[in-house]
Amino acid sequence: MALRLIIGNKNYSSWSLRPWLALTGLGIPFEEILVPLDAPDFKQRVRAHSPAGKVPVLIDGEAVVWESIAILEHLAERFPDKGVWPTDPAARAHARSVATEMHGGFGALRGAAPMNLWRPIEPLALSEPAAKDVRNIARRWGEARERFGAGGDFLYGAFSGADAMYAPVATRLRTYGVELDPVSAAYVEAIHAHPAFVAWKEAALKETGVLPEDEVDWPTVKRV
Structure with missing residues (x-):
């Protein structure tokens, strides 16, 4: 069964970036499920997978892992040859x-x-x-x-x-x-x-959802 990773907005969600980057950068296949952080039912949708109600969440069969550092440790156990941690x-x-x-x-x-x-x-x-x-x-x-x-x-x-x-x-x-x-x-x-x-x-950069709390220039939203 393929791994599934539940993440938030790619522009803002630093916690989501971490396991996504590890999985992608180390060549571990997975399915991405993005739940917008400003969705009215965000907590409900994420709690359907994790009691924490926060992203990221990794679903590996019957195993559900939240918190980015815990996800990395799970990946290190599951894929010992992928180099999640250095060999030395x-x-x-x-x-x-x-x-x-x-x-x-x-x-x-x-x-x-x-x-x-x-x-x-x-x-x-x-x-x-x-x-x-x-x-x-x-x-x-x-x-x-x-x-x-x-x-x-x-x-x-x-x-x-x-x-x-x-x-x-x-x-x-x-x-x-x-x-x-x-x-x-x-x-x-x-x-x-x-x-x-x-x-x-x-x-x-293709996303459109704005989170005011993550815009330090608010109410101005500066975009490249």
Whole structure:
């Protein structure tokens, strides 16, 4: 039975992007089911699959998995040869740690700079807590690239679940014109050039639904 992934709007839903990018980027077939975040019956439709009532949700036969980090772990178990996590034990431990840190942390940046793929690249003044998040993220990226990044452009060389977890942050840093060190800037470029991300963004730019809470220029909606 094919995997099914329930997601929200591609322009805004950073949580949906993560498992979608992992599945697509690692070549794991699945069926996509998109439920608009502003649909009046959004909760009802998603709760038909998951008690959390939130996206993303992965349906794998009788198994239902929600929360992006849990979905990645499920995929790692189901498809051990697809490279969800690095094969080297030290790299794998580091990847799981930084991915989990992304899942539960950096709230100041996420709150101040929501993912919005159709917004033109324009600088946004960040609070000190958000700027601190940027510095910490750049530090994690630098550690991963220096210790484990040989052989590819991603955090652990080849594309992995850790990159899927950090992809939404990479979009935020570009969208809001955040100045980055050379290693971080190159990594942001690598994420945006990945064919799976390119496909996601192309679909996102065709969407029409607007979420005011994710438009930092509201009531103006800026679109590329």
